[in-house]
Amino acid sequence: MNIALPAVPSSLAEPATMSDLVQVRELSRVFDVSKPWLNRVIEREPRKLLKAVTDASFSIRRRETLALVGESGSGKSTVAKMVVGLLQPTAGDVRIDGKNIWGGEDLTLLRRRIQMIFQDPYASLNPRWRVDAIIADPIRAFGLAKDSAEIDHRVGELLQLVGLDPLDGRKYPHEFSGGQRQRICIARALSSKPEFLVCDEPTSALDVSVQAQILNLMRDLQDQFGLTYLFISHNLAVVRHMADRIGVMYLGRIVELAPTEHLFRTPQHPYTRMLLDAVPDLAMSGRPRKKVEGEIPNPIDPPKGCAFHPRCPLAFDRCKSEVPLPRARTSASFVACHAVERAELTQPAA
Amino acid sequence: MSPPVLSVRNLRVEFPTRRGTLVAVDDVSFDIGPGEVLGVVGESGAGKSMTGTAVIGLLEPPGRIASGEVWLQGERIDRLPPEKMRRVRGRRIGMVFQDPLTSLNPLYQIGEQLIETIRTHTDASPAVARKRAIGLLEAAGIQGAARRIDSYPHEFSGGMRQRVVIALALAAEPDLIIADEPTTALDVSIQAQIIDLLKTLCRDRGAAIMLITHDMGVIAETADRVAVMYAGRIAEIGPVRDVVQRPQHPYTKGLMGSIPTLEMGGTRLTQIPGSMPRLTAIPTGCAFNPRCNAAFDRCRVERPDPMQTGTGAVACWLAARAADEADPANQMHPTRMAP
Numbered sequence: 001m002n003i004a005l006p007a008v009p010s011s012l013a014e015p016a017t018m019s020d021l022v023q024v025r026e027l028s029r030v031f032d033v034s035k036p037w038l039n040r041v042i043e044r045e046p047r048k049l050l051k052a053v054t055d056a057s058f059s060i061r062r063r064e065t066l067a068l069v070g071e072s073g074s075g076k077s078t079v080a081k082m083v084v085g086l087l088q089p090t091a092g093d094v095r096i097d098g099k100n101i102w103g104g105e106d107l108t109l110l111r112r113r114i115q116m117i118f119q120d121p122y123a124s125l126n127p128r129w130r131v132d133a134i135i136a137d138p139i140r141a142f143g144l145a146k147d148s149a150e151i152d153h154r155v156g157e158l159l160q161l162v163g164l165d166p167l168d169g170r171k172y173p174h175e176f177s178g179g180q181r182q183r184i185c186i187a188r189a190l191s192s193k194p195e196f197l198v199c200d201e202p203t204s205a206l207d208v209s210v211q212a213q214i215l216n217l218m219r220d221l222q223d224q225f226g227l228t229y230l231f232i233s234h235n236l237a238v239v240r241h242m243a244d245r246i247g248v249m250y251l252g253r254i255v256e257l258a259p260t261e262h263l264f265r266t267p268q269h270p271y272t273r274m275l276l277d278a279v280p281d282l283a284m285s286g287r288p289r290k291k292v293e294g295e296i297p298n299p300i301d302p303p304k305g306c307a308f309h310p311r312c313p314l315a316f317d318r319c320k321s322e323v324p325l326p327r328a329r330t331s332a333s334f335v336a337c338h339a340v341e342r343a344e345l346t347q348p349a350a
Numbered sequence: 351m352s353p354p355v356l357s358v359r360n361l362r363v364e365f366p367t368r369r370g371t372l373v374a375v376d377d378v379s380f381d382i383g384p385g386e387v388l389g390v391v392g393e394s395g396a397g398k399s400m401t402g403t404a405v406i407g408l409l410e411p412p413g414r415i416a417s418g419e420v421w422l423q424g425e426r427i428d429r430l431p432p433e434k435m436r437r438v439r440g441r442r443i444g445m446v447f448q449d450p451l452t453s454l455n456p457l458y459q460i461g462e463q464l465i466e467t468i469r470t471h472t473d474a475s476p477a478v479a480r481k482r483a484i485g486l487l488e489a490a491g492i493q494g495a496a497r498r499i500d501s502y503p504h505e506f507s508g509g510m511r512q513r514v515v516i517a518l519a520l521a522a523e524p525d526l527i528i529a530d531e532p533t534t535a536l537d538v539s540i541q542a543q544i545i546d547l548l549k550t551l552c553r554d555r556g557a558a559i560m561l562i563t564h565d566m567g568v569i570a571e572t573a574d575r576v577a578v579m580y581a582g583r584i585a586e587i588g589p590v591r592d593v594v595q596r597p598q599h600p601y602t603k604g605l606m607g608s609i610p611t612l613e614m615g616g617t618r619l620t621q622i623p624g625s626m627p628r629l630t631a632i633p634t635g636c637a638f639n640p641r642c643n644a645a646f647d648r649c650r651v652e653r654p655d656p657m658q659t660g661t662g663a664v665a666c667w668l669a670a671r672a673a674d675e676a677d678p679a680n681q682m683h684p685t686r687m688a689p
Contacts, residue, residue, distance in 0.1 A: 071537035071538065071540075072537055207394055207625075207626070208564070208605060208608050208609050209608045209622040210393075210625055212608030212609075212622070213621050213622075215619060234538065235538075235610075236612065237567075237609070237611050237612050240612055241610040241619065264612060274539060275538060275539060278539045278541065278542040280570060280571045281567070281570060281571060282566055282594065296507075296540075
């Protein structure tokens with residue numbers, strides 16, 4: 001048997017505090033990707049389950065930006081959908097301002113305070129609606145204005161806020177470029193005066209110069225309105241630019257979560273280190289890079305134990321059999337890795 | 351210096367439409383030497399893919415090369431009849447596209463596709479071709495190539511498929527590889543592997559690469575020289591270190607400043623106001639002038655051509671003016687206007 005360690009349950013890794021707007025506890029989602037019943041019977045195949053997210057726990061403080069990074073299939077978008085209430089979790093809960101959004105409570109008042117910005121600004125705007133109608137919809141839905149004059153006024157303000165002309169409201173989405181469309185999406189998200197925005201890859205469909213405009217805009221709006229962001233991205237440089245804290249996801253689990261500066265200066269989890277090494281060196285600083293090995297395994301049939309062990313340079317026996325639990329390092333960070341844990345036991349951190 | 355593998359001279363690609371002619375690529379010239387990697391970078395609509403497509407003669411009608419020349423190792427290829435051009439493609443120019451799934455035929459095993467390519471372009475026997483296909487797959491980093499050669503494309507992951515596509519592009523040992531966004535569809539950790547692979551394979555075989563991408567990071571890692579395109583024209587071209595670290599064109603400067611990097615942390619990004627003009631509304635003068643914070647009168651009326659600046663060339667009147675001030679006798683441009 002292994003040495004008994006003072007295990008910290010992941011739910012306690014981050015004690016909930018008053019300043020937390022969002023608390024996510026042991027959130028999991030399983031998708032059934034089996035073939036139809038008859039095929040399973042004829043081909044004698046068992047059900048196939050895809051564990052998209054397993055035991056994700058984190059909290060987001062007010063006015064904070066928490067980013068989730070990971071490669072495709074890591075489950076970051078699934079987390080985003082469960083946090084806004086678009087996808088029901090298989091287990092775990094999401095509390096926003098203390099209210100469990102999957103607990104059957106009346107959420108009408110809470111819904112207004114949560115909004116989402118999606119990746120593809122071409123798909124997330126109704127092509128048959130004028131822009132002013134798109135932006136006015138949440139205002140109408142939540143009854144935030146008393147008459148149509150007030151709505152028009154508010155839509156004009158919102159368009160200006162995101163750097164468009166109030167007259168642009170009369171146009172249709174196809175008359176705008178990708179960056180302008182993403183501005184419209186942001187205006188729509190802000191129209192219900194939300195506190196919490198979930199942004200799922202908001203700039204990955206945009207060109208770099210436009211991406212810079214949108215990222216700057218999002219930061220300005222955060223300062224202006226005191227917004228809290230959950231920011232989903234695969235781009236580490238973008239995340240570094242936007243986030244206060246970063247969670248790194250691999251095959252459905254958050255393997256490390258740390259304040260941005262710590263994560264980039266002293267990455268702990270071997271996967272985080274590998275990801276950082278893989279980022280192209282634009283500054284041509286000649287920083288040493290390790291070669292990235294291997295591929296992301298199939299999430300339907302993930303490796304036993306730590307899902308990263310087949311690619312991990314530090315893997316040892318225990319990694320192959322036992323899933324590492326997140327262990328708190330500070331009140332705002334944790335890492336889930338047997339090798340890091342072992343290193344700390346032999347060489348206690350100062 | 352050895353003669354270039356690919357030489358493009360004053361290439362112009364037009365699309366005749368009912369509302370007039372659109373110019374997608376305008377007066378583009380560059381050379382790629384043996385074993386050299388030329389990065390072609392730009393945002394959507396800059397004309398970078400169109401340049402690549404024109405070079406390999408795969409422009410979709412009504413698009414056509416209106417003027418200019420494309421030379422491959424001293425042979426002019428832009429006017430070859432389709433049948434001859436087909437032999438050039440694959441045999442002398444290999445291609446790697448963005449989406450590895452659509453570049454492979456899903457109905458054929460990858461081995462068949464590789465062997466077919468090898469046998470089309472060389473007179474290898476089926477057995478020899480199969481052996482070479484396995485060798486290529488191994489060189490492309492596919493483990494157990496002898497076993498996996500009989501797999502279908504859907505049995506491979508995205509990164510593995512791109513390795514197969516690279517093997518396919520190298521099958522006939524071409525002199526030039528045109529890679530159009532080869533890593534855009536891939537995850538970062540896989541992207542780094544594919545870049546390394548493309549680079550080593552081409553270095554080992556002495557093939558030149560034209561690497562088309564929107565990702566400056568990929569260019570910085572891979573390319574020897576880089577051409578920055580804007581609205582169908584080359585704004586700046588030069589050794590990658592110079593362009594990345596000391597960009598001269600205001601567009602390149604803005605572009606570099608707008609890319610978030612790991613080194614820079616949370617500082618505010620530089621913003622270029624506006625966006626790339628549509629082909630239907632390219633501004634007169636320098637196409638970048640409405641977005642340029644240093645534009646002066648001349649930029650609004652007269653179009654700058656690339657002008658030599660030591661190691662590279664830049665199409666900008668500011669650079670011309672700076673050079674004039676440094677050396678009044680310098681005749682860098684044909685028409686001289688009062689400042």
